[in-house]
Amino acid sequence: MSFQLKILGSNSAMPAYGRHHSAQLLNVQNHYFLIDCGEATQMQLSRYKCKTLRISHIFISHLHGDHYLGLMGLIFTMHLLRRKSDLYIYGQKGLREIITTQLKYSDTVLNYNIQFRQLDPSQPELLFEDNTVEVSSFPLFHRVPCCGFLVKEKPKPLRLNKEKLPPKLSLAHIAQLKKGEDLYDDQGQLLYKNTDLTLPPRKSRSYAYCSDTKYEEAIIPHIAGVDLLYHEATFLNAKEMWAAQTFHSTTTQAAEIAKKAEVGQLLIGHYSARYNDLTPFLAEAKAVFDNTKLATEGEAIDVPDL
Amino acid sequence: MSFQLKILGSNSAMPAYGRHHSAQLLNVQNHYFLIDCGEATQMQLSRYKCKTLRISHIFISHLHGDHYLGLMGLIFTMHLLRRKSDLYIYGQKGLREIITTQLKYSDTVLNYNIQFRQLDPSQPELLFEDNTVEVSSFPLFHRVPCCGFLVKEKPKPLRLNKEKLPPKLSLAHIAQLKKGEDLYDDQGQLLYKNTDLTLPPRKSRSYAYCSDTKYEEAIIPHIAGVDLLYHEATFLNAKEMWAAQTFHSTTTQAAEIAKKAEVGQLLIGHYSARYNDLTPFLAEAKAVFDNTKLATEGEAIDVPDL
Numbered sequence: 001m002s003f004q005l006k007i008l009g010s011n012s013a014m015p016a017y018g019r020h021h022s023a024q025l026l027n028v029q030n031h032y033f034l035i036d037c038g039e040a041t042q043m044q045l046s047r048y049k050c051k052t053l054r055i056s057h058i059f060i061s062h063l064h065g066d067h068y069l070g071l072m073g074l075i076f077t078m079h080l081l082r083r084k085s086d087l088y089i090y091g092q093k094g095l096r097e098i099i100t101t102q103l104k105y106s107d108t109v110l111n112y113n114i115q116f117r118q119l120d121p122s123q124p125e126l127l128f129e130d131n132t133v134e135v136s137s138f139p140l141f142h143r144v145p146c147c148g149f150l151v152k153e154k155p156k157p158l159r160l161n162k163e164k165l166p167p168k169l170s171l172a173h174i175a176q177l178k179k180g181e182d183l184y185d186d187q188g189q190l191l192y193k194n195t196d197l198t199l200p201p202r203k204s205r206s207y208a209y210c211s212d213t214k215y216e217e218a219i220i221p222h223i224a225g226v227d228l229l230y231h232e233a234t235f236l237n238a239k240e241m242w243a244a245q246t247f248h249s250t251t252t253q254a255a256e257i258a259k260k261a262e263v264g265q266l267l268i269g270h271y272s273a274r275y276n277d278l279t280p281f282l283a284e285a286k287a288v289f290d291n292t293k294l295a296t297e298g299e300a301i302d303v304p305d306l
Numbered sequence: 307m308s309f310q311l312k313i314l315g316s317n318s319a320m321p322a323y324g325r326h327h328s329a330q331l332l333n334v335q336n337h338y339f340l341i342d343c344g345e346a347t348q349m350q351l352s353r354y355k356c357k358t359l360r361i362s363h364i365f366i367s368h369l370h371g372d373h374y375l376g377l378m379g380l381i382f383t384m385h386l387l388r389r390k391s392d393l394y395i396y397g398q399k400g401l402r403e404i405i406t407t408q409l410k411y412s413d414t415v416l417n418y419n420i421q422f423r424q425l426d427p428s429q430p431e432l433l434f435e436d437n438t439v440e441v442s443s444f445p446l447f448h449r450v451p452c453c454g455f456l457v458k459e460k461p462k463p464l465r466l467n468k469e470k471l472p473p474k475l476s477l478a479h480i481a482q483l484k485k486g487e488d489l490y491d492d493q494g495q496l497l498y499k500n501t502d503l504t505l506p507p508r509k510s511r512s513y514a515y516c517s518d519t520k521y522e523e524a525i526i527p528h529i530a531g532v533d534l535l536y537h538e539a540t541f542l543n544a545k546e547m548w549a550a551q552t553f554h555s556t557t558t559q560a561a562e563i564a565k566k567a568e569v570g571q572l573l574i575g576h577y578s579a580r581y582n583d584l585t586p587f588l589a590e591a592k593a594v595f596d597n598t599k600l601a602t603e604g605e606a607i608d609v610p611d612l
Contacts, residue, residue, distance in 0.1 A: 014383050015349050021379075039379040040346040043321050063411040065382045069375075073327075073345040076371045077320050094411030101407055105369040105400030107450045144413045273386075 001029045003153070003205045003303040005228065007269070008044040010295040012212075012234050012248075013066055015039070016273035020297060021066040022211060024230070025050055028151060029132050034058045034074075035149060035209050041070035042077050048298050053083055057128060059135070060091035061211035062121075062146035068095065072102050075110070083112045090117050090127055090137070092145045121145035124222060129154070138222035140213035142247045148211065150222060153204040161199050166192070205303045208263075212270065214244060215253035220261045227303045229263040230295065232270035236280055239272075251281050255288035264303075269295030307335045309459070309511045309609040311534065313575070314350040316601040318518075318540050318554075319372055321345070322579035326603060327372040328517060330536070331356055334457060335438045340364045340380075341455060341515050347376035348383050354604050359389055363434060365441070366397035367517035368427075368452035374401065378408050381416070389418045396423050396433055396443070398451045427451035430528060435460070444528035446519035448553045454517065456528060459510040467505050472498070509533075511609045514569075518576065520550060521559035526567045533609045535569040536601065538576035542586055545578075557587050561594035570609075575601030 004027045009020035021038020025045070032054040034041070045052050052074070060068045068091070078087065089095070096116045103110070117127065119137055128135040132154050137147040157178035173183050177198055183191040208223035210231045223229055233255075234248035243250050249257075251268060258266035266289050268281060275281070278294055285292040293301065310333045315326035327344020331351070338360040340347070351358050358380070366374045374397070384393065395401070402422045409416070423433065425443055434441040438460050443453040463484035479489050483504055489497040514529035516537045529535055539561075540554035549556050555563075557574060564572035572595050574587060581587070584600055591598040599607065 014386050015352065020349075039376065040349060043326075043346060046321065063408075065378055065408070065412060069379050070345065072371055073375050080320050092411070094407070098407055098411065101400070101404055102369075102371070105398070105404065105450075106371060144411075 001305055002027050003029070003207070003305065005207060005230075005267075005301045005303075006048060006050065007295045007297050007299050007301075008041055008048065008050075009036075009038045010269040010271060010297050011066075012232070012270040012272055014273040017276050018297075019271065020044055021069070022270060023070065024209070025055070026151060026207060028153065028205075028207075031133055032056055033135065033151065036061055036067045036211055037070040037074060038066050039069040039073075042074045044297070045074075052078060053081055055087075056085070057088040057135070058090070059127070059137075059149050059209075060089070060095060061140070061148065061209070062142060062144050063092050063094055063098075064144065064212065067211060068098075071095075072099065075099065075103075075114070076106075076108070078112065079108065079110045086113045086115050088115045088117070088128070090119055092119050092121060092147070119145075119147045121147050138219070140210055140219065141216040142212045142214070146212055148213070148219065148222065149209045150206065150226070151208075152206040155204055156201040158194070158198040158201050161197055164197050166197075203306050205305070207303065210257075212247070213249060214247045215249050215257070217257070217260065219257060223257075223263065224261045225263065226261070227264040228267060228301060229258050229261065229265070230267045230269065231257055233268035233281060233285060234270050234272050236275070237284055251284035252288055255285040255292060258289040258292070264291065265301075266292040267295050267301060268292060307611060308333050309335070309513070309611065311513060311536075311573075311607045311609075312354060312356060313601045313603050313605050313607075314347055314354065314356075315342075315344045316575040316577060316603050317372075318538070318576040318578055320579040323582050324603075325577065326350055327375070328576060329376065330515070331361070332457060332513060334459065334511075334513075337439055338362055339441065339457065342367055342373045342517055343376045343380060344372050345375040345379075348380045350603070351380075358384060359387055361393075362391070363394040363441070364396070365433070365443075365455050365515075366395070366401060367446070367454065367515070368448060368450050369398050369400055369404075370450065370518065373517060377401075378405065381405065381409075381420070382412075382414070384418065385414065385416045392419045392421050394421045394423070394434070396425055398425050398427060398453070425451075425453045427453050444525070446516055446525065447522040448518045448520070452518055454519070454525065454528065455515045456512065456532070457514075458512040461510055462507040464500070464504040464507050467503055470503050472503075509612050511611070513609065516563075518553070519555060520553045521555050521563070523563070523566065525563060529563075529569065530567045531569065532567070533570040534573060534607060535564050535567065535571070536573045536575065537563055539574035539587060539591060540576050540578050542581070543590055557590035558594055561591040561598060564595040564598070570597065571607075572598040573601050573607060574598060
């Protein structure tokens with residue numbers, strides 16, 4: 001099953017050098033989660049052949065323009081594409097007002113419902129869950145209320161050991177095996193022990209997104225051990241003082257968080273418009289945490305199903 | 307002196323085939339007027355090497371997203387670029403609220419002032435004038451309150467006839483000649499008749515912008531005789547019924563307006579996302595009004611200084 005992150009935007013504050021504002025599309029087992037939605041995200045979705053109407057949930061970390069100004073355009077385009085299903089939007093206080101004000105003045109009644117949920121930037125919250133996936137938020141440390149997001153697969157069923165499986169098992173028996181139950185016949189006699197026919201479940205994969213934040217170790221408990229961590233790295237190390245003043249992080253700080261949280265892989269982005277060449281970003285981060293990757297627009301990162 | 311229109315966006319409703327939402331930059335004698343500002347206009351300005359901070363006045367025809375959703379991003383970028391001079395924004399009722407709501411939640415105090423003026427969509431109004439240029443609005447006929455804009459050069463001074471000009475004329479005398487005055491000596495004796503030393507002034511050039519409107523001949527008096535008319539042509543003729551229902555125009559309707567208003571040149575755009583090939587747009591419009599051009603992003607149209 002898929003667990004793929006597609007980078008739609010990678011730059012901070014101002015678009016530059018062909019890089020766009022923050023936006024990512026995460027496909028987890030056919031859930032399509034849009035995480036942040038900078039200006040021109042709808043064009044980026046189109047450029048990279050992502051199906052706009054598949055997006056079910058949109059998570060906006062905070063109300064700086066480079067993280068949400070593409071949202072209204074996407075909402076209108078979904079309307080024009082005749083979306084019918086509810087769209088779930090999670091954002092800070094104010095986002096609902098920003099949306100409804102603009103719908104009012106455009107005199108638009110959408111074909112679909114927006115289900116808006118206001119984030120609580122002060123504590124972790126479960127935002128969404130179903131049988132296979134859950135999404136929660138946690139506090140980040142920025143100039144305005146800001147949340148990170150954690151997306152985790154739910155614990156998975158046991159796998160059937162195809163080499164050991166007897167022929168013609170009923171669907172009911174297969175379901176019992178996946179749940180960890182032993183199999184009995186109609187008289188209550190043990191037929192098969194579960195452990196003889198199953199293998200351990202696949203690993204539940206996880207992704208954490210830290211959009212805009214200063215270096216802050218209080219984040220670590222929320223993201224500890226994730227397979228993939230996106231952590232902003234707006235500046236190179238030389239700008240550490242400026243990063244602190246603007247509540248942003250450097251490459252080394254992002255890598256320190258990744259290392260201390262013992263994550264699988266680190267993805268950095270949210271590059272300042274002052275930098276054209278991103279090579280030093282990778283070098284600086286890798287010096288602290290080797291398994292680091294640069295967020296590059298149009299690229300997809302797959303978390304393997306092990 | 308310059309009178310140049312740069313096309314930044316040419317599509318309606320949804321971006322498609324690499325075409326963006328409505329936006330145009332008009333340079334009249336070093337005034338930089340931005341007319342409509344669809345999503346990603348700031349990227350288009352950058353792509354086409356337009357100097358963002360030179361823009362002094364922004365005119366937004368109406369509050370459909372494809373005409374204004376790039377405005378907040380541009381406002382924030384001007385702030386980050388450390389703009390100091392006032393920015394004049396003209397828009398329908400609601401635009402001020404849309405801007406201030408978003409500034410509030412982003413916790414941004416801009417480096418510069420926005421001078422906002424609410425348009426009156428019911429009657430023509432003079433919006434801006436100085437010694438050389440004036441801009442006014444006039445009603446269009448769309449689903450929501452919508453204005454067109456008319457930009458005109460003020461009457462120009464007489465030109466000096468360099469072949470006839472006596473040597474060593476004082477600056478004061480030259481200024482008098484340009485105003486149409488005869489020249490006298492200190493004793494009040496006629497030195498030169500104005501008509502002997504001057505040529506008629508250059509033509510005052512004009513541009514009219516009709517963003518979104520149904521076919522409506524009431525527009526004609528406002529745009530009669532302009533050198534360059536932009537009139538939306540969202541649909542080909544085959545969709546005339548649909549154009550009427552959605553308060554848009556067809557190619558032929560745009561050309562009919564141009565013909566009846568006796569304009570110099572017609573520019574059509576605001577193409578529906580249903581069309582990839584725009585060749586039939588030009589053919590249909592030219593059948594009615596030959597001097598028609600397609601709005602093409604990145605292209606500039608110069609109105610010559612005759």
